[in-house]
Amino acid sequence: MRKICLIGCLLICSALSLKAQINTGRFSGMGRGGATNKPDTSQHSMPPDTLTLRYYFLGDPTPHTIDSSANDFSKYLQMPASYHTLGNNGNAAQNLIFTPRMKDGFDPGFHSYDIYQFNHDNARLYHTTRPYTELQYLVGSKQEQIIDALHTQDRGERINFSFEYRKINSPGYYQNQSTNHNMIRATVRTLSQNKRYHTEVSWYSNKINSGENGGIKSDTFLTNSRFKDRLTIPVNVGGPSSQQNTLFGSSTMNVKSAYKENSILFSHGYDWGKGDTIHINDSTDYYKFDPLFRIQHTFSYSSSQFEYVDNQPDSAVAYYSEHYDFAPVYTGTKLDAMHKWSTLSNDLSVMQFPLRGSQSQFIKLGATFETIKGSFPDIEMKFTNLMLHGEYRNLTRNQKWDFQAKGDFYTAGVNTGDYSITGSLSRYLSRTLGNVQLLFRNVNTEPGYAYRFFQSTRQTWYNYGLTKQNYSQLSFIADNPKLMYNLQVNYYIFNNYTYLKDFYHPAQAPLFNLLQVTFNKQIVIAKRFNWYMDYAFQQFQGNTPFHVPAAWTRQRLTFEKTLYLNLNLVTGIEAKYFSPYYADTYSNLYGLFVPQETTKINLNSPEVAAFVNFRIRSFWAYIRGENLNTFFAKNNYTAPMYADPNFVLRIGLRWAFVN
Template sequence: MYNRKGILFLFMLIAFAFSFKSVHAQQPTLTLPGANQSQVTYDNQGRPIKRSKDSLTLKHRDQFEDSITINFKYFDSSRIHRLDSSISDFRAKYPLPYTYNDLGNYGTAAYSLLFKPYMKPGFDPGFHSFDIYQFTLEGTRFFQTTRPYTELAYLLGSKSEQMINLLHTQNRQSNFNFAFEYRFLNAPGTYRSQNTSHNNIRFNSFYQTSNKRYGIYFIFISNNLKSSENGGVIDEKKLDSLQLGDPYELQTRIGNGNGTSRNFFNTNIVTGTQYKNNTIFFRHYYDLGKKDSLVTDSITYKLFYPRLRLQHTFSYTNAQYIFQDYLPVPASYVAFFNYYNASDSVRFKDTWKNMTNELSILTFPEKNNLNQFLKLGIVFQSLKGQFDTIRDASLSNIYVTGEYRNRTRNQKWDVLANAQFYVGGNYIGDYSAYISLSRSLGKKVGTLEAGFQNVNRTPSYIYNNPTTFPVIMGKDFNKENTTRIFANLYLPTLQLKLTGNYYIVSNYSYFDNFFEPKQESTLFNILQLGGEKKFRLSRLFNWYTELYLQQPAGNPPVNLPNVLTRNRIALEGNFYKNLFLSTGFEVRYYTPFKPANYSPFVGQFFYQNEYKTANRPDIDVFLNFRIKSFKAFIRLENLNALNLQGSNVGFTHPNFSVDHYPGKGLWFRFGFWWSFVN
């Protein structure tokens, strides 16, 4: 059903999009009613200031400018960003980064090859295997644009894989903007019981009164993630001797019932996982401050400088986590997973409702710098959990928050510090503390950032609390404590970026098998270093390299590749007036290691110390191009799967990201991103 709607929706969008004119590389200029734009410009905080004589000089537009008429700020951030129209990296537009592995099909559960512990205090349900596919509050962009802007994207891959992306935003007035995003993903997959179907919706808006005293932020997010589960193939050695050359022939550990289907119109999940969540976020504030005015030759602008802000934030999330198997084979459950309770059907479902109210006060020490403020607040949280028809949970928390930001007006120093501390309720004693300091070393040198983060948190709810999911309850877990020390150095003249993270972890909670959580009380640490560099090999050829090094100490229950690298060598340039081209090959490689296994029944990647990867480097070739605002890519992926031995010659030697989960063979993808402005 969703696929039919998705295809119809795509054609409607294309027809709608042709009613817009394309746009490319224009500088944004926000206007006020009746403004004389020859005399007025705006500072980096959007306030009108008198234009200098030098700025009155006509400036020609740079045809290679990599920005368009939109700028935006991420949720709870003051830094201005511009949309990127570069075409060198397909992954920049793809939800799954190269640092992640999935289970062999786009949209299935995924894990990071880099160490990334969960570092948020307080309540957490514990289901994170599909986080990378979700829309989040942190990723919400608040736009400012002079005219309505629409971006349409479509991806088509092998085995009827498809993805649709839509973004539309516009300013109804200079003080009111809204944005709408929609993403649809459907991938039937290569193997049995592997189809995925994800729908993501996000709507957000911002409004500020004309006197600039009162403002409203609103965000609505809906994520509906559905993924069939097969538990892995039973005998992966048969990949080299398939009768029909089709991996769908292989029997899987679960999902072998009559309900399996490769029809890309079928989005039903007979055996698999479904995660749903809907979030409503509402923040409003009222400012007290000083009035001022700016007088030009013919117009007087009324200005307002806030000094004290009263702010209220409301958030509500309704989340469901489901695993179901309507056609289980009990013998397979026993043989492969040692699970004896499978009957006519299997279904686990947890539902959580999370409501928070925050009252806070902000002060702005300098009237001319809104990027410097001190915030203090208190948060009241109410949680309701429903596990089956007779079991539920009711939790509550009270915690205080504090935050200090200061981005100096000369933009040479940037300080960010925040903290949370739970003073009452079920998670009393949880806390987080974060501070970062960045320094601009000049346009020709770059920037340096260093910081510290410490989180003390109660393990996720699923680890040691009653739940519908078949988790073996153990002893009470202690609070996890994780410290992160980090530094980043960016040198634009060398086109070089260096990063470093040092983690110190105690009471680390993890799953040890398909159903049992454990906790490592011994302290351990992990050093993680990374670098990105662009080499100019010749006038037309560029080499992009990314490298990560990881080294654990203390024998932790965490297995990581010591080296992860991605390299792209591409022919790039502007070959005709409006044609920009990037074509070449891409190689990803990580050293052999013992990756986490996956439990579909509890939705967790778990520690194992037996299976070790022995993968070839992932090799892809690509052709990306841009003509004005139209960007397209063509990719042929997984050339490394070529098998020249035996009778079954072909792309039958895929890499494995998880034990019993083979990846894709040769894979073709085509897609485009098209921007329109009214």
């Protein structure tokens, strides 16, 4: 606590005296309704404190800009507000707004830590007129620390590289829930001098280490004055053994989930088209090349390891016997479950751009061949897949209509018969009416492999008879920046949805539906007071074992004002609430959430937080007190026997530098 107070004092003093020398607010992007990218300004003609910065995702021509707002802490934490963990930042996390995995193809099946990890889908390929660096540091109660670092720069006009690092380290409030995650990612984008040959490279490495305690043994401990220090409350797994957790050193966790993933993607292509030399002035000519046809090859290699290890399983004999039918538990030997996978993929595609000068309209056809290897404590296996895919995209020149149709189909291999079809139509109406979108998606896929085969040093489970899952999604989305609201209506149809019916037995649910409505709205109450509302309504229909809160909401009341010309202040309170429901429990050995119908989670009180955020040009700071409700009510639960921590104080800093 002394460390947090010291950092807070330094933060406030620096905010009052800081005169920022840079300004990252000059971001250009592609807008709707005829708005286009502003032309890049050369470094010699730009003021020394500005830059133009945008980024793209792999395979998506739409440019994006960095969010520089200061009013939503969930963006700093890089976890949506609707997610909850098992009690500590970095533990297994689940979205209270039901979000099925809508992907086909091979799937190892472990996704409880996806929200923390880097992948190729969220990799950013940057373009910047100046080297840009962003640093973020957060320190919280119980020595919680988060470090984020980003650097990107262009080397000349044809090369850009970026580097990202993210660290999550949090000992937690309860026994054996310590976390220590490290994520690294690098991207490179190059373009030849004649602009015909281009490459994109994405590499990442994720290391997840999360303590698993099986929850507390009884909720009576939360109201017992002897256990005000939550670290003394007995837990189901791991016992009262000590654990060591250092920021950059090795962390000792007797019971943990340890996930490792490394992947590299290399994509390169050659374009045929037409080029012109544009005369700008007497000393400057610009060569413009418009591709008409492209051939592209993409290579990727991924290796992953999903492991659960308990070095002292004898301390949890009753827990393992009850939930996993381990009898007897062998004295002196650790419990270990490990899945290792490696995937080698090669894709060859051709693309045509019908409209010269627009890469937002294209037709793409291709084929992908995969080799997949699995390794377990006792056996190994090998698969192959052949997948055909196609895509059509058309963002009209006036940028009012955006149509996309995409599909892939597995014609041979272990995933034969898997397919995915997506179609979306978006229309910009006007500044008053905003943008509307219709979306359809249908996915047919094999269940995750963890449901079909799971091996540990105690038992091996073979699960035969699981059939392909089929999911359909119909969505209507309305986004209105002028009226400051976003509405999304989702209707899902599920057939053979695979889940765990207890801690280790899989099952598939018959046909059922889900209606889901989310609504976000900002209301300006007065000149400087704002009310931010987030709502979600959900209802299952049909015979289903799944449960979600029928209603979830987050309400933020803020005071926002600009002081001393450059200091943007945002302060206020935040409250979250969800209706009572049968929250999923958690199978720590599998690393999967499990539906249950015996324990209903009721909030003892809404989750309340108070915050002060401010920004001075390219410097952000935030001070946040969470779980204020624990001062007058018992800790809330996120899952059966998994309780929220006590009051948490978090202080964070974020800097952006332009070189």
